Amino acid sequence: MAKCKPLCALKKDDVKSMMKxxxxxxxxxxxxxxxxxxxxxxxxxxxxxxxxxTKKEKK
Structure with a gap:
C-alpha cells in the first residue's frame, strides 16, 4: 500500500476523498x-x- 500521511494529520476533505x-x-x-x-x-x-x-501475548 502506498504511503500516506498519518491518520491524525488528515483533514475532513482528505477523509472523504480517501475513504476506500x-x-x-x-x-x-x-x-x-x-x-x-x-x-x-x-x-x-x-x-x-x-x-x-495479540491474545497469545496477554497471558
Whole structure:
C-alpha cells in the first residue's frame, strides 16, 4: 500500500476523498497510536504507533 500521511494529520476533505483506502488501513488493526488512539494495520499510518498485543501475548 502506498504511503500516506498519518491518520491524525488528515483533514475532513482528505477523509472523504480517501475513504476506500482508509477502510483498508483501519481494517484488522495491529497498531494503535499512543497519542491520538487511532488504529491501523501498519505503524507508518500513525504518529506514535505501538503494536497491539495479540491474545497469545496477554497471558
Amino acid at each position: 483506502k482508509l477502510i483498508k488501513i483501519v481494517s484488522k488493526p495491529t497498531f494503535i497510536c499512543e497519542k491520538c488512539a487511532r488504529v491501523a494495520n501498519d505503524e507508518d499510518y500513525l504518529c506514535h504507533g505501538i503494536a497491539l498485543k
